[in-house]
Amino acid sequence: MPEFQTNCTVVQVEHLGADIFRLTLEAPDIAEVVRPAQFVMVSCGTDQDPLLRRPFSVHGKQAGGRIQLLFKIVGRGTALLAQTRVGQDLSLVGPLGRAFRPPPPTGEVCLVGGGLGIAPLFFLAQRLLEQGRIPLVLLGAGSAVELRQLRQDFHELGCPVHLSTVDGSLGHHGLVTELLPALSDKVGKLYTCGPVPMMAAVARFCGDRIACEVSLETHMACGLGACLGCAIPVPGRSDAYWHVCKHGPVFDAAEVVWP
Amino acid sequence: MTIYNRADSPDLSVHIGALRLANPVMTASGTFGYGAEFAGLLDLSSLGAIIVKGISLAPRAGNPPPRIVETACGMLNAIGLENVGLERFLKEKMPYLRQCGTPVVVNILGDSVDEYALLATRLAGVEGVAALEVNISCPNVRMGGVAFGAEPQMAAAVVRAVKEQAGQPVIVKLSPNVTDIALMARAVEDAGADALSLINTLIGMAIDIHTRRPKLANRTGGLSGPAIKPIALRMVWQVAQAVSIPVIGIGGIATAEDALEFILAGASAVQVGTANFYNPRATQEVLDGISAYLRQHHEPSLQAIIGGLHG
Numbered sequence: 001m002p003e004f005q006t007n008c009t010v011v012q013v014e015h016l017g018a019d020i021f022r023l024t025l026e027a028p029d030i031a032e033v034v035r036p037a038q039f040v041m042v043s044c045g046t047d048q049d050p051l052l053r054r055p056f057s058v059h060g061k062q063a064g065g066r067i068q069l070l071f072k073i074v075g076r077g078t079a080l081l082a083q084t085r086v087g088q089d090l091s092l093v094g095p096l097g098r099a100f101r102p103p104p105p106t107g108e109v110c111l112v113g114g115g116l117g118i119a120p121l122f123f124l125a126q127r128l129l130e131q132g133r134i135p136l137v138l139l140g141a142g143s144a145v146e147l148r149q150l151r152q153d154f155h156e157l158g159c160p161v162h163l164s165t166v167d168g169s170l171g172h173h174g175l176v177t178e179l180l181p182a183l184s185d186k187v188g189k190l191y192t193c194g195p196v197p198m199m200a201a202v203a204r205f206c207g208d209r210i211a212c213e214v215s216l217e218t219h220m221a222c223g224l225g226a227c228l229g230c231a232i233p234v235p236g237r238s239d240a241y242w243h244v245c246k247h248g249p250v251f252d253a254a255e256v257v258w259p
Numbered sequence: 260m261t262i263y264n265r266a267d268s269p270d271l272s273v274h275i276g277a278l279r280l281a282n283p284v285m286t287a288s289g290t291f292g293y294g295a296e297f298a299g300l301l302d303l304s305s306l307g308a309i310i311v312k313g314i315s316l317a318p319r320a321g322n323p324p325p326r327i328v329e330t331a332c333g334m335l336n337a338i339g340l341e342n343v344g345l346e347r348f349l350k351e352k353m354p355y356l357r358q359c360g361t362p363v364v365v366n367i368l369g370d371s372v373d374e375y376a377l378l379a380t381r382l383a384g385v386e387g388v389a390a391l392e393v394n395i396s397c398p399n400v401r402m403g404g405v406a407f408g409a410e411p412q413m414a415a416a417v418v419r420a421v422k423e424q425a426g427q428p429v430i431v432k433l434s435p436n437v438t439d440i441a442l443m444a445r446a447v448e449d450a451g452a453d454a455l456s457l458i459n460t461l462i463g464m465a466i467d468i469h470t471r472r473p474k475l476a477n478r479t480g481g482l483s484g485p486a487i488k489p490i491a492l493r494m495v496w497q498v499a500q501a502v503s504i505p506v507i508g509i510g511g512i513a514t515a516e517d518a519l520e521f522i523l524a525g526a527s528a529v530q531v532g533t534a535n536f537y538n539p540r541a542t543q544e545v546l547d548g549i550s551a552y553l554r555q556h557h558e559p560s561l562q563a564i565i566g567g568l569h570g
Contacts, residue, residue, distance in 0.1 A: 003299035229327030
């Protein structure tokens with residue numbers, strides 16, 4: 001798989017509400033080869049502090065070699081990234097990691113996203129629609145402000161969307177996983193990304209009835225398989241770890257030790 | 260006086276004992292995997308040498324997560340020496356490294372003197388292995404876990420044992436977590452080391468004040484990155500004066516300017532470490548910058564400026 005270390009010009013900065021931002025970048029090399037759930041390592045500052053790049057899954061692709069990144073301000077790196085202006089260059093390394101695998105040829109496909117975990121699922125929905133598959137999308141967040149723009153974007157793609165918010169301000173009042181029991185029994189593949197407790201609940205729901213892939217997020221220094229900082233335990237083995245950057249970020253739900 | 264054409268490329272070659280490198284820029288162990296990890300982003304054949312992730316006799320799984328945490332201008336790591344072990348290294352990693360044509364330095368680690376010696380024996384005849392780098396920052400299991408590199412006598416014992424078996428030049432990587440690094444350097448030189456590399460990481464800590472727990476599962480970890488450069492530079496300068504074998508500078512080197520500081524302080528070569536994580540092309544940029552500096556200052560060779568610090 002080709003990888004690039006490249007400066008990409010920011011062509012749009014959107015503040016989607018709360019602390020959530022979306023950047024659109026001119027990244028033709030990466031856009032040409034990136035697949036859903038792959039990520040890029042982004043330099044958030046211009047100096048040595050913060051030192052490390054931050055991993056972001058690609059949120060979507062646009063015509064003209066553009067990619068989008070969706071993020072929330074959670075620390076100093078993302079706070080700096082939120083100050084990015086149109087016309088500025090950002091240094092990206094990528095695309096990195098293993099992508100979601102295609103769904104089986106028959107059966108319905110469902111995407112379950114929570115919070116910023118929605119980011120890679122939009123790109124996956126774009127890809128599925130190109131292939132003539134229309135996924136059912138379940139999105140959850142704390143509050144309506146986090147979901148309004150994303151709901152509209154999924155609608156514009158042509159996906160049926162069901163929403164939930166913890167505060168009840170939009171859609172189902174509660175957790176997105178509470179929408180799972182209403183799913184059709186025709187669902188043959190489920191893709192999920194979001195907070196670990198949410199993905200654990202999705203994995204439990206799928207059990208061995210529904211094929212389930214999850215995209216994980218960890219701290220990582222390099223994203224290249226060199227720092228070995230992104231280790232997670234392998235189920236049933238006390239002497240082995242996966243590295244999220246190389247073995248993942250996508251795993252079969254059964255390959256992960258859930259809390 | 261050397262007569263040369265200003266347009267000529269300066270001679271960047273260096274000698275580390277019997278080891279001749281085309282240029283002084285190497286990758287620090289543990290920051291460059293086994294080389295292949297960077298092949299998509301960097302021309303590996305441009306490197307002076309590739310120093311691979313530390314290898315032990317048996318594979319090691321490493322520490323539980325969290326293993327890394329970012330700190331001001333640096334990072335802490337407690338990877339726990341995770342590696343594929345000697346057998347898999349030789350079978351799965353060396354064939355690729357061999358065809359890169361870049362000298363390969365194998366960093367070795369053990370929990371006993373015998374283990375170090377056995378690693379040196381097994382690597383002695385391996386084609387493509389240009390040198391060994393001995394990581395003496397590991398705990399000595401038989402001495403209650405005190406690091407080999409913390410005690411001059413233990414460090415010397417490891418070096419003697421490795422030298423007896425080694426088929427290649429032996430570089431010893433010094434720990435900065437000692438009272439007097441020059442004393443350690445001399446002990447290791449007296450034991451037969453062909454060269455020294457320094458510094459390894461400084462032991463540090465970070466605490467999450469909300470959970471009131473250490474941020475690393477291992478509680479403490481090794482600090483690296485630009486934050487440690489002034490300390491590393493001071494130690495390299497001290498050690499270069501204390502020994503007559505070549506010294507390789509490591510510690511927060513991210514740019515050619517950083518590397519040149521180490522070279523002026525007496526380092527014959529440098530290793531780029533943590534910078535590989537956030538700038539996979541750092542080694543290439545360091546190399547290009549050293550070359551540009553030599554041209555700008557009308558220096559015919561790198562050799563001409565090693566230890567060239569005034570005052």
